[in-house]
Amino acid sequence: MKIAVDAMGGDHAPGCVIEGVRLALESVAGLEKIYLAGDEERLRPAVQEAGLTSPQVEIVHAPEVVDMGESPALAVRRKKRSSIAVSVDLVKEGACQAVVSAGNTGAAVAATTIKLRLLPGIDRPGIASPIPNDHGMCSLIDAGANPDPKPHHLLAYGVMGAVYARHVLGVANPRIGLMSLGEEDTKGTEFTKDVFRLLRSSGLNFVGNVEGHDLFERPLDVVLCDGFIGNVVLKSCEATAHAMFKWLKQELTRTPVRRLGAMLARSAFLGVKERVNYENYGGSPLLGVNGICIIGHGSSSPKAIQNAIRVAAEAIAHEVNPHIVEELKRLGATTHA
Amino acid sequence: MKIAVDAMGGDHAPGCVIEGVRLALESVAGLEKIYLAGDEERLRPAVQEAGLTSPQVEIVHAPEVVDMGESPALAVRRKKRSSIAVSVDLVKEGACQAVVSAGNTGAAVAATTIKLRLLPGIDRPGIASPIPNDHGMCSLIDAGANPDPKPHHLLAYGVMGAVYARHVLGVANPRIGLMSLGEEDTKGTEFTKDVFRLLRSSGLNFVGNVEGHDLFERPLDVVLCDGFIGNVVLKSCEATAHAMFKWLKQELTRTPVRRLGAMLARSAFLGVKERVNYENYGGSPLLGVNGICIIGHGSSSPKAIQNAIRVAAEAIAHEVNPHIVEELKRLGATTHA
Numbered sequence: 001m002k003i004a005v006d007a008m009g010g011d012h013a014p015g016c017v018i019e020g021v022r023l024a025l026e027s028v029a030g031l032e033k034i035y036l037a038g039d040e041e042r043l044r045p046a047v048q049e050a051g052l053t054s055p056q057v058e059i060v061h062a063p064e065v066v067d068m069g070e071s072p073a074l075a076v077r078r079k080k081r082s083s084i085a086v087s088v089d090l091v092k093e094g095a096c097q098a099v100v101s102a103g104n105t106g107a108a109v110a111a112t113t114i115k116l117r118l119l120p121g122i123d124r125p126g127i128a129s130p131i132p133n134d135h136g137m138c139s140l141i142d143a144g145a146n147p148d149p150k151p152h153h154l155l156a157y158g159v160m161g162a163v164y165a166r167h168v169l170g171v172a173n174p175r176i177g178l179m180s181l182g183e184e185d186t187k188g189t190e191f192t193k194d195v196f197r198l199l200r201s202s203g204l205n206f207v208g209n210v211e212g213h214d215l216f217e218r219p220l221d222v223v224l225c226d227g228f229i230g231n232v233v234l235k236s237c238e239a240t241a242h243a244m245f246k247w248l249k250q251e252l253t254r255t256p257v258r259r260l261g262a263m264l265a266r267s268a269f270l271g272v273k274e275r276v277n278y279e280n281y282g283g284s285p286l287l288g289v290n291g292i293c294i295i296g297h298g299s300s301s302p303k304a305i306q307n308a309i310r311v312a313a314e315a316i317a318h319e320v321n322p323h324i325v326e327e328l329k330r331l332g333a334t335t336h337a
Numbered sequence: 338m339k340i341a342v343d344a345m346g347g348d349h350a351p352g353c354v355i356e357g358v359r360l361a362l363e364s365v366a367g368l369e370k371i372y373l374a375g376d377e378e379r380l381r382p383a384v385q386e387a388g389l390t391s392p393q394v395e396i397v398h399a400p401e402v403v404d405m406g407e408s409p410a411l412a413v414r415r416k417k418r419s420s421i422a423v424s425v426d427l428v429k430e431g432a433c434q435a436v437v438s439a440g441n442t443g444a445a446v447a448a449t450t451i452k453l454r455l456l457p458g459i460d461r462p463g464i465a466s467p468i469p470n471d472h473g474m475c476s477l478i479d480a481g482a483n484p485d486p487k488p489h490h491l492l493a494y495g496v497m498g499a500v501y502a503r504h505v506l507g508v509a510n511p512r513i514g515l516m517s518l519g520e521e522d523t524k525g526t527e528f529t530k531d532v533f534r535l536l537r538s539s540g541l542n543f544v545g546n547v548e549g550h551d552l553f554e555r556p557l558d559v560v561l562c563d564g565f566i567g568n569v570v571l572k573s574c575e576a577t578a579h580a581m582f583k584w585l586k587q588e589l590t591r592t593p594v595r596r597l598g599a600m601l602a603r604s605a606f607l608g609v610k611e612r613v614n615y616e617n618y619g620g621s622p623l624l625g626v627n628g629i630c631i632i633g634h635g636s637s638s639p640k641a642i643q644n645a646i647r648v649a650a651e652a653i654a655h656e657v658n659p660h661i662v663e664e665l666k667r668l669g670a671t672t673h674a
Contacts, residue, residue, distance in 0.1 A: 212572025216580035234550025240577040243553035251605035264598025268588035
């Protein structure tokens with residue numbers, strides 16, 4: 001498998017990205033080649049310093065960078081030689097099968113949508129963000145690609161999320177929930193009620209409305225919502241976990257006895273930290289584009305990049321896109337507006 | 338101060354509600370009388386059993402109950418003698434100054450809006466839910482009263498949240514943020530961009546867009562969002578805290594050494610639990626109705642009810658509504674569509 005990595009994407013690029021590529025080459029099965037897209041003058045010494053001299057790594061010059069605050073649509077139009085644009089071009093030209101970026105999410109969505117186009121039957125791509133549910137990994141779709149969706153977009157996300165859960169995560173009959181204000185069928189906005197009706201007659205294993213309460217403990221494989229809510233929910237959950245660890249640390253260091261207790265139980269805290277640590281999940285597939293794109297967290301560490309590359313390799317190996325196309329065909333016109 | 342309490346509202350009513358009233362009578366300054374609205378035949382023995390024989394408590398018969406799953410609009414129209422309807426009637430008649438309910442939120446919103454009407458200049462009420470921010474209590478508005486708002490509704494929530502923060506929480510110059518997808522002015526949906534423009538020219542201390550990441554650590558007094566997002570975010574944050582405590586417990590009981598450590602550090606865990614425990618905040622003011630209504634968590638404990646009554650007493654004492662009316666007048670037509 002050959003994967004393009006946006007070397008300039010993310011808060012700690014290119015250092016963390018290069019280190020993540022090194023870790024991935026050591027650990028991800030079937031990985032043949034990584035194309036590192038970015039400013040050659042900056043990348044070459046950094047790659048050498050990291051000892052990444054393997055012939056499996058090839059630098060592809062991309063002199064421009066899309067910054068985190070830039071307008072995605074403008075950036076894609078104006079910066080033809082940005083690291084994300086060049087990465088996506090490599091997929092388009094067939095040089096590789098997937099792209100990984102921890103840079104400006106909107107730019108990755110825009111570049112892949114414009115250059116690779118969408119799968120037949122798909123109007124808008126959606127980001128499937130992994131949630132550590134007690135019953136296995138759950139995908140929250142959409143985590144921010146499409147903040148103002150139409151009801152049929154969420155139906156398509158349901159189909160794609162189910163395919164991803166079945167073929168990549170190995171879930172036989174993925175359970176799909178719709179984020180709403182209460183479990184009852186009648187709860188929600190006009191938008192969620194429309195989506196509810198589409199899902200109920202879709203043939204998917206739709207379990208009905210779910211609530212914020214259900215994210216971690218109710219058996220769910222896919223939770224659907226608009227991209228605005230998905231983004232806000234994810235960041236709010238991260239903020240809660242972060243604040244709790246901080247408060248715990250404040251409380252644990254307050255007395256000598258608590259400090260001793262904390263020392264003895266240290267490995268337990270690390271266990272929970274690992275469990276909520278996004279670095280271990282690594283990346284969120286952008287479902288719906290005609291090619292594989294994995295979006296990393298803006299503050300991706302080497303481990304996060306390594307895992308994003310692993311997620312890309314799994315999506316390639318399990319042929320997510322052909323399966324999505326097949327499933328959309330099977331469901332016929334039901335996912336169209 | 339006289340307050341009506343919906344004795345049948347909440348998952349553990351009437352037991353927890355009655356116990357909460359007892360705690361409030363012992364602790365809330367200036368509380369003269371509690372009207373307990375509910376089925377007299379059920380309430381009288383329960384009140385006696387709880388030893389709540391104070392002449393400060395008066396049972397007001399309300400034979401009907403609005404269930405959690407019922408349609409609020411229908412329930413308010415059809416069940417004229419429900420515990421929430423009778424509670425609100427007591428405010429309307431001037432027998433008391435506030436109502437507290439942990440029952441069906443939609444029914445409380447509908448009953449107060451229909452019976453008490455809204456403050457002049459207000460189109461829709463909004464729930465101000467307290468968030469334990471590191472820099473003081475922050476109000477998330479709206480937490481679910483208005484899932485499909487117009488931009489000027491959020492402007493009004495900003496005005497009301499600022500008044501609440503200033504007059505009840507004692508914040509001199511409340512900082513108001515708008516929940517969006519990124520800090521940049523350009524981020525968000527058409528809806529949030531419209532709200533952004535209204536807030537920027539409002540004269541409020543508007544700090545701009547905020548993200549889920551900012552809820553607990555960035556200095557903010559009011560965070561504005563639509564009621565759908567507010568509700569989902571609150572429940573997701575609660576779910577995260579709940580899951581983390583569960584995972585922590587699992588990890589801490591895994592080995593004898595960890596168990597010993599957990600025992601020594603026990604008070605630290607309780608400290609964090611208290612900090613994230615909604616029972617300590619007690620209730621969310623429903624801002625905008627012409628009367629004071631405090632909405633409790635559906636699973637309210639006695640302590641939560643006690644604190645909801647405290648929040649009601651504070652809103653009465655600090656004359657929130659007259660201050661809101663004054664502030665809306667001062668800002669003139671800017672909060673209108």
